[in-house]
Amino acid sequence: MRRRGSLLAATLTVLLVAGGCTRNRPAPPPSPSPITAPHFRPGADGAGDPYFPKYGNGGYDVAGYDLDLRYDPKTGKLGGRATITATATQDLSRFDFDLAHLKASKVTVDGAAATSRATGNELIVTPAAGIPNGRKFTVVVEYGGTPDQLENKSLGNGGWIRTGDGGIALGQPESASTWYPVNDHPSDKATFTLAMTVPDGLEAISNGVPGPRRSQDGWTTWRWTESSPMASYLSTVVIGQYRITTSTHDGKPMIIAVPDSMPATSPAARSLARTGEITDYLASIFGPYPFDANGGVVVTDDRIGYALENQSRPVYGAPFFTGAEPNEGVVAHEIAHQWFGDSVSLSRWQDIWLNEGFATYAEWLWSEQSGKQTAQELFDKAYASFDWKNTPGDPGAARIFGDAVYQRGGMVVHALRKAIGDDAFFRLLKTWTSEHRNGNVDTAQFIAAAEKISGKNLDGFFAAWLNGTTRPPVNRNDPQDTSGEGAGDHSPASSPVARRSPLGATE
Template sequence: MTRRVLPAALALLVTVGACTSGSAPGFQPGADGAGDPYFPRYGNGGYDVAGYDLDLRYDPRSGQLGGRATITATATQDLSRLNFDLAHLTASRITVDGAAATSRADGNELVVTPAAGIPAGREFTVVVDYAGVPDQLENKALGNGGWIRTSDGGGIALGQPESASTWYPVNDHPSDKATLKLAMTVPDGLEVISNGVPGKRDSKDGWTTWRWAEDAPMASYLSTVVIGQYRITTGTHGGQPMIIAVPESMPATSAAARSLAMTGEITDYLASVFGPYPFDANGGVVVSDSRIGYALETQSRPVYGHTFFARDETNSGVVAHELAHQWFGDSVALRRWADIWLNEGFATYAEWLWTEHAGGETAQRQFERSYASFDWRQPAGDPGPERIFGAAVYERGALTVHALRRTIGDDAFFRLLKTWTSEHHDGNADTAAMIALAEKLSGKDLDAFFQSWLYGTTMPPVP
């Protein structure tokens, strides 16, 4: 994400399946949170989701969203009950493996009790029928995020650290990555853009169904849907679909359009540094709404607030930042939010590298300017829940990356980048894993280095 990201919430309907006959002794409810120290109730325990398959309909006149979510998962314990994150939406019918389940709402939690317990290791399917008027989630410290009803007759689902729960039932924590299929039906004349590869489009009785599929595992906050009046450019890059969408209200030659047209070129450069591009599709979406003053690395198709292009100048830096996240943050996702510097520090450093590659200031010069003016009292490695989008995470994170490069040398550093993205492809990782890999490739003890650069409260010496 670039600059500030918002949280979001929405309500949904789900069915769960694969049960045993009766709830045997020892079966326990799954936890109502994933155990993240920063956000204890984000996500849920007791199961691991493989994929979400959403068949939804949105009526912009009433603001109503409704349909069916089919969730495939595996129990990680003997499970008597499980929760999904769901905000503002109401489930009407839920099944687990085809059998009717009972449910209740508990704040932004949908609590599902299957007809029989689900044994550990068992795959099961939950189907949720749900509907309602989606809305944003409120977070006084981080800002609002989630579903936004827009003035062009559409809607946008977007936000970090949570947002998916505002439009489908979900295990809303990056530690549980899953695939996403979306069929979204809207009135004719509206466009729908989401993650992944576009599918067949159908029209009937004044309504059009748009289909998208992201087949790589994805952290839930990286899922998005953008509905409205958009000019969509479809092409290919490297044999993959390249889809770029800009509001029809913007000129075809606008700074936003020119900037996103550089997506392929920037991707190619980043692939030379980080390794092969990790997904089956690429592109970007520009949104024009005053409530979205940030950019977010939504998987395979970043979303950019229009304010990044307000001066009518090409802004390739923000594109480089969000594309870098496709490796650092998306393909290799967080285990817990305290390690967000792994996302933002490397993406900010990618901006520095791209600027140098494009003929601007060197990464070394950008490091020197930032190092001299930075307030070192705020840690990057454990910023606290209210500062996960603070300057320390972005800027001090990038300073740490460059200092690591100076400490271990270019050969080990650039091998580190490609090894990291290869070894943790489609997975999750943490700071401890980064330190271990850097030490392995460099042959150096780096504990003191990382302690100083990520967690210290005074200016560390330049390596």
């Protein structure tokens, strides 16, 4: 059997020479997987909001805006540099910013030159190389021009307003894109830093904590920092001749500004002087005040007949203060927004009742706290006179500032209080503002929170109060029962809450 062994040996020799034995050879490197390889594509040119699909953009999440700008009231020209830090949320080949009326002259991404082009109100940026999903990047945009407002036939104009001695950046649901490149949708909140240089003798008031000012060659640079994430429409700058009062409230800077032409004893100045007191009361209900600064600004431009809850620094139109007495209701409304709308922000504009309903209810609570009409009395008047065909749960894009969002929204809040009882209701408010601080929310989340804290199934309640087109039943005598015969027989009366002109409600 020796021959058989010789044949096996010969066969093994042939295999070894031919390379048939690969036991000790390294494996070849694997081919790139199509699953893990980057697939770069453009970010969406809108955030996909059901009401305003082209507001904002997709493909990235902004962490912060750092603006260094210069404004000349004589020419109306604004220019400077925006440094934007962000993180890619997809493999990006290019991305958009919202930027209206102004032109970019130079754009870099992580220090490398990028190409850019403008299409309508979009600035389209193409970096030198694709940005992988999850990577942080920095964009620097040098830009300038003559800022202006955005025209929205249904909602009015918002954005940059040139005034006789300066300018005002203000508006909802969009305004930021008229003065800096931005992802202009509340779902992408970011920190905000502004250095605004204006001629000596003018003030430039913005959001957050004031920084050191510097004057040089006839120009003064004002610095502001908002360190909490902020929805872009809440950013503001007011430039002109203002009398600024700086104090400290609860260890935080309180900045109150009124026009130089407005006496310190005017109803406007006296109204804003109550800001700290109103904040303290609302904090007892909503939880700790959420920001590092507080205050407010009064403006007298005829084109601003509304008030807006700009983060840490609400802006109030002068028409709110035409009476002889202070208007504390509008201050309570805008300060309440610092919790409901600013700290806890919308994921989509359809749910704006979460902002305005609670701000309206804060007015009712402050009225009661001040010894005036109670929240129940104000609810009863609104309940008796309201047109229930208009709903706050899905008001439509053209009606996000309508009475259904404000007045019926306030009634939803009060009716919820009656449905679940005071203990659960006030625990809900503080839990909601604490758990969602600096975040974004929707109505479904609020309903789930209300049900969790109350232990009740509230599907029927919210279906009737948010989306029903007939008067919902309510029993004002039993806070645990919503199956009663109604709120009582009350004659119609207009609510004393401040209203936005011409759209019918404060913002």
